[in-house]
Amino acid sequence: MDKIVVRGGAPLHGRVRVSGSKNAALPILVSSLLVGGKTTFRNVPGLMDIHSIVCLLSELGATVDRAEDWVTIDASTIDCVEAPYDLVRKMRASILVLGPLVARMGRAKVSMPGGCAIGDRPIDLHLKGLEAMGATIRLEQGYVEAEATRLKGARIVFDTVSVGATENLMMAATLAEGVTILSNAAREPEIIALADVLNAMGAKVEGAGTPELTITGVSHLSPVDTAIIPDRIEAGTFMVAAAMTGGDVEVTACAPEHMEHTLSKLEEVGATLEVGKDSVRVIGPKAIKSVDIRTAPYPGFPTDMQAQFMAMLTLADGASVIHETIFENRFIHVSELKRMGADIVLKGNDVATVKGIKRLSGAQVMASDLRASASLILSGLVAKGETVVNRVYHLDRGYEHIETKLRGLGADIERIKG
Numbered sequence: 289m290d291k292i293v294v295r296g297g298a299p300l301h302g303r304v305r306v307s308g309s310k311n312a313a314l315p316i317l318v319s320s321l322l323v324g325g326k327t328t329f330r331n332v333p334g335l336m337d338i339h340s341i342v343c344l345l346s347e348l349g350a351t352v353d354r355a356e357d358w359v360t361i362d363a364s365t366i367d368c369v370e371a372p373y374d375l376v377r378k379m380r381a382s383i384l385v386l387g388p389l390v391a392r393m394g395r396a397k398v399s400m401p402g403g404c405a406i407g408d409r410p411i412d413l414h415l416k417g418l419e420a421m422g423a424t425i426r427l428e429q430g431y432v433e434a435e436a437t438r439l440k441g442a443r444i445v446f447d448t449v450s451v452g453a454t455e456n457l458m459m460a461a462t463l464a465e466g467v468t469i470l471s472n473a474a475r476e477p478e479i480i481a482l483a484d485v486l487n488a489m490g491a492k493v494e495g496a497g498t499p500e501l502t503i504t505g506v507s508h509l510s511p512v513d514t515a516i517i518p519d520r521i522e523a524g525t526f527m528v529a530a531a532m533t534g535g536d537v538e539v540t541a542c543a544p545e546h547m548e549h550t551l552s553k554l555e556e557v558g559a560t561l562e563v564g565k566d567s568v569r570v571i572g573p574k575a576i577k578s579v580d581i582r583t584a585p586y587p588g589f590p591t592d593m594q595a596q597f598m599a600m601l602t603l604a605d606g607a608s609v610i611h612e613t614i615f616e617n618r619f620i621h622v623s624e625l626k627r628m629g630a631d632i633v634l635k636g637n638d639v640a641t642v643k644g645i646k647r648l649s650g651a652q653v654m655a656s657d658l659r660a661s662a663s664l665i666l667s668g669l670v671a672k673g674e675t676v677v678n679r680v681y682h683l684d685r686g687y688e689h690i691e692t693k694l695r696g697l698g699a700d701i702e703r704i705k706g
């Protein structure tokens with residue numbers, strides 16, 4: 289497996305362009321299953337997760353064409369309703385095909401995704417929602433089998449805010465008979481992006497971005513040509529890199545309006561921000577100030593930025609308390625950061641107290657999940673000496689050419705093929 293080697297020290301300078309959003313692209317590519325025709329998606333990031341979802345759609349029989357940053361998908365040719373274990377285990381978002389397949393084909397068989405490094409990640413809300421819409425659900429030999437001649441509109445109140453369940457049921461409801469109301473729905477920019485694409489296809493989705501979505505089912509959807517929104521987590525990762533190295537970086541092709549919490553926390557640590565329409569210039573502070581962070585569903589502080597902020601706060605001028613409220617086990621990076629000299633005390637699985645130190649020291653570290661990988665690279669950028677981040681498989685799921693982009697900003701970073 290590849291490794292990333294980082295030699296710390298250089299403040300980052302220059303301009304970096306953000307790619308299309310992984311978390312928006314995944315459901316939006318899946319939405320092509322609802323359409324009998326060729327749909328074009330632009331600004332699609334070159335990521336392992338995109339490769340995985342494209343493989344899954346091809347396996348289902350869709351005709352997929354991909355070049356540079358665009359993908360066309362024609363799902364009029366689908367002849368299979370099974371998402372096999374080997375594809376689903378690589379990427380949990382594969383569960384998003386469940387709702388669209390039942391809605392379009394009347395049947396789906398999808399391997400249960402199971403948990404992952406950041407905790408148990410159940411799909412009960414996806415299944416309860418489909419059942420409320422009239423689907424019969426069976427769990428057998430590690431697979432979910434769902435069937436419905438035609439899904440029916442229903443009122444669904446989510447017990448917990450779930451991005452994936454909101455997306456799955458929103459897509460399913462577009463072709464259902466009657467009106468579906470999703471209450472306590474997720475409000476992420478990726479939810480709005482999906483609703484916008486569905487509406488462009490002819491769906492009737494109202495209320496995206498609020499806690500209540502109303503979806504009036506239609507008989508069919510039509511192909512569109514659409515672009516994926518910028519990746520707010522990739523953008524945030526580069527902004528943290530700029531701030532913690534004391535650099536001066538303009539992050540371009542981003543959507544600052546999706547990043548309110550991340551931007552305000554960057555200002556709290558002392559960074560100076562110049563926010564444009566689709567760019568943010570980040571000038572790092574002389575000294576990083578400690579801040580407290582509590583992750584929460586959007587518009588709260590994103591759990592997907594928690595590990596990167598923790599890496600920065602290891603160097604703050606005091607103690608910061610970080611509460612992780614979304615995932616049950618999203619502090620695995622703590623033990624690796626401690627190997628680099630960080631002073632972090634964990635209370636249970638959800639509270640970390642980070643006491644700032646003068647400097648981290650380079651070490652061999654192991655990446656456990658996607659954002660943990662990013663936090664270790666960021667730490668390597670400021671550590672004394674060499675940091676080797678092992679098992680970068682996770683990183684490639686969610687960051688397009690991160691080492692090339694960081695090198696463009698002056699970082700001393702390389703990939704060693706393994």
Ligand SMILES: CC(=O)N[C@H]1[C@@H](OP(=O)(O)OP(=O)(O)OC[C@H]2O[C@@H](n3ccc(=O)[nH]c3=O)[C@H](O)[C@@H]2O)O[C@H](CO)[C@@H](O)[C@@H]1O
Nearest residue numbers: 311381408409410411412413414448449450451452614615
């Ligand atoms: C591909 C994608 O978009 N991934 C994002 C998505 O993941 P994902 O859609 O998997 O995350 P959810 O919003 O569904 O999960 C939020 C919480 O709800 C729980 N839950 C979820 C579904 C369910 O049926 N039952 C249940 O209990 C989860 O275990 C978790 O504790 O949103 C997360 C929260 O912002 C992000 O960290 C991920 O980057």
Ligand SMILES: C=C(OP(=O)(O)O)C(=O)O
Nearest residue numbers: 311380381592658659686
């Ligand atoms: C947790 C993440 O992704 P996924 O839901 O695909 O595991 C992430 O993007 O940080």
